[in-house]
Amino acid sequence: MTKRIYNFSAGPATLPLPVLEEAQKDFVDYKGAGMSIIEMSHRSKQYDAVHQETKAAVKRLLNISDEYDVLFMTGGASTQFAFIPMNFCTNGKADYVNTGSWSKKAIKEAKIQGKSVNVAASSEDKNFNYIPTSFKFSDDASYVHITANNTIAGTQYKTFPKTKAPLMADMSSDIMSKTFDVDQFGLIYAGAQKNIGPAGVCLVIVKKALLETIPEGLPTMFSYKTHAAEDSLYNTPPVFAIYIMGLVMKWLEANGGIAGMQKKNEEKAKILFDRIDKSDYYKPTVAREHRSLMNVTFRLPSEDLEKKFITEATAAGLSGLKGHRSVGGCRASIYNAFPKEGIVKLVEFMDAFEKAN
Amino acid sequence: MTKRIYNFSAGPATLPLPVLEEAQKDFVDYKGAGMSIIEMSHRSKQYDAVHQETKAAVKRLLNISDEYDVLFMTGGASTQFAFIPMNFCTNGKADYVNTGSWSKKAIKEAKIQGKSVNVAASSEDKNFNYIPTSFKFSDDASYVHITANNTIAGTQYKTFPKTKAPLMADMSSDIMSKTFDVDQFGLIYAGAQKNIGPAGVCLVIVKKALLETIPEGLPTMFSYKTHAAEDSLYNTPPVFAIYIMGLVMKWLEANGGIAGMQKKNEEKAKILFDRIDKSDYYKPTVAREHRSLMNVTFRLPSEDLEKKFITEATAAGLSGLKGHRSVGGCRASIYNAFPKEGIVKLVEFMDAFEKAN
Secondary structure (H helix, E strand, O other): OOOOOEEOOOOOOOOOHHHHHHHHHOOOOHHHOOOOHHHOOOOOHHHHHHHHHHHHHHHHHHOOOOOEEEEEEOOHHHHHHHHHHHHHOOOOEEEEEEOOHHHHHHHHHHHHOOOEEEEEEEOHHHOOOOOOOOOOOOOOOOOEEEEOEEOOOOEEOOOOOOOOOOEEEEOOOOOOOOOOOHHHOOEEEEEOOOOOOOOOOEEEEEEHHHHOOOOOOOOHHHOHHHHHHOOOOOOOOOHHHHHHHHHHHHHHHHOOHHHHHHHHHHHHHHHHHHHHHHOOOOEEOOOHHHEOOOEEEEEOOOHHHHHHHHHHHHHOOEEOOEOOOOOOOEEEEOOOOOOHHHHHHHHHHHHHHHHHO | OOOOOEEOOOOOOOOOHHHHHHHHHOOOOHHHOOOOHHHOOOOOHHHHHHHHHHHHHHHHHHOOOOOEEEEEEOOHHHHHHHHHHHHHOOOOEEEEEEOOHHHHHHHHHHHHOOOEEEEEEEOHHHOOOOOOOOOOOOOOOOOEEEEOEEOOOOEEOOOOOOOOOOEEEEOOOOOOOOOOOHHHOOEEEEEOOOOOOOOOOEEEEEEHHHHOOOOOOOOHHHOHHHHHHOOOOOOOOOHHHHHHHHHHHHHHHHOOHHHHHHHHHHHHHHHHHHHHHHOOOOEEOOOHHHEOOOEEEEEOOOHHHHHHHHHHHHHOOEEOOEOOOOOOOEEEEOOOOOOHHHHHHHHHHHHHHHHHO
């Protein structure tokens, strides 16, 4: 049996073992084609089947209507930060909600392009440890941008704000972890490397009607229209990353779909938060109602103890528990593919560590 | 033993079997880490070793001096078409040589950005079946752009033009296939999926002095400066594609390096061109002195025979011989990893087909 450690990394992150095993088995000779999936023309029938089936599974899982296009893009969420104002900030004004580092980066890219940004709400006053509940949206914003889950701060929207302007969401760290209604959104994007695949592909779900508003004259690769018109095959797509995403979709469908994931994710997070809340030794950094089910952040009584905790946990096969370098502390990222057993093991370790230190 | 067909695809294309086998072996449990390479944080020690070693191998193989940065980017050559004018067309003027479809796309992107393009030479008059030998470069161009090898037309520069302005080259389809002096260039870029890896990563080699000329205020992800300053780790890089590129670099070093590849590539192309030139049945599309060693293009007496040729070749385990949809005919792409035995087999097939048809 393959040795597996419990990988709490924030991303790239744990993927389902059956996905890895299938990809390994088929890697050199893809389903009898006599070549690897990474050697195949992106115009071949075999790859096209992967491309179409991955897209169809995304649509089934998220119950996406035909009013939306599903795209596979590259450059990660960081590139989407620039593409969104470039494509959709048609009147030069946009609303952003600032809930942490990634929101700030998105805002920065809109400003670089000379857009007038209205920060409709911010949780910066309390170091991003909550999700704002009241918003001052403009009357004339081209769109409203939010970060659905804050990987670094460990906060997550439980419901999304109602907006007049199209709502654009960075869902990199919680897409497909819980059910939600895609129809609320103008555009959703998600770097794959947390919940739905490896690094190298960014899933984009965009309302077709919005594509019509994109200005002409953008560089070809920077326009969502190009990718929608060419079914994400204008140029060579990141074949392997899309293939793995497809296997993850298959795994999701075989494991209860998004509703099934949500149930498991709530259960997993509860085990960990209950332990954190049990004693004063571990301190949660986020108020109960805004806690992320994906990135569980907590502190220990001192930075020295945090260091010791992380080192000893790593030695015990619990890897990736260090908080983001910008905030410190501890963080357990427990995405869809992270197994409950790993959380049980972490809780046991936390009990023992508290007793010993 | 794994079944392997001979894959003449223009890209994504054949990769060395030892590379595929090593990646397969290590896929689920990367060198005892207890996780896959695609599950690993891009800030981990293990991935950093892959990143640094891949970069170092690229520098060794191409004998790149410290005056250059080596970057791993995404979005393929198509995105570079837009980045180059955006970053380097500082006075609004650039020279381009037009040697085919990809050159035209590069020119189009410069024009979209409002740049004044001087086409210093073109082979469009003869359907791109040669490489121009005289050039009308401007005195004040910001740079000169060329396409080193024309995947579709089957032509290739044997020597590069001397230019006053920095020379920028798209080497997607012949990088590392023959020795050349990097010092002639301001910037070189290459989508990996032909000679050096899978789709999903684009290798960029850029003169450090040129980075200083990049205007401030570009979107963060669109500036080469960002990627150079952060060692291609500003955001999550396409981990798996870089890892495979690293394995290909290792294979190149173990197989005689670039000089060794060149010798083999010349030998391989000679076998095929000798067969094409042997009778009038197969017609080369390119004059002898401009023929690409990577993409060997030829026609048969009729389109019907070409169709039959491709179908029967595929059935005989010789896949991907169809010419690009924009030009028709036949094309054998024989990049570094394509084995000589496959060419011998193709020549035998060509002999038999000519006799029978």
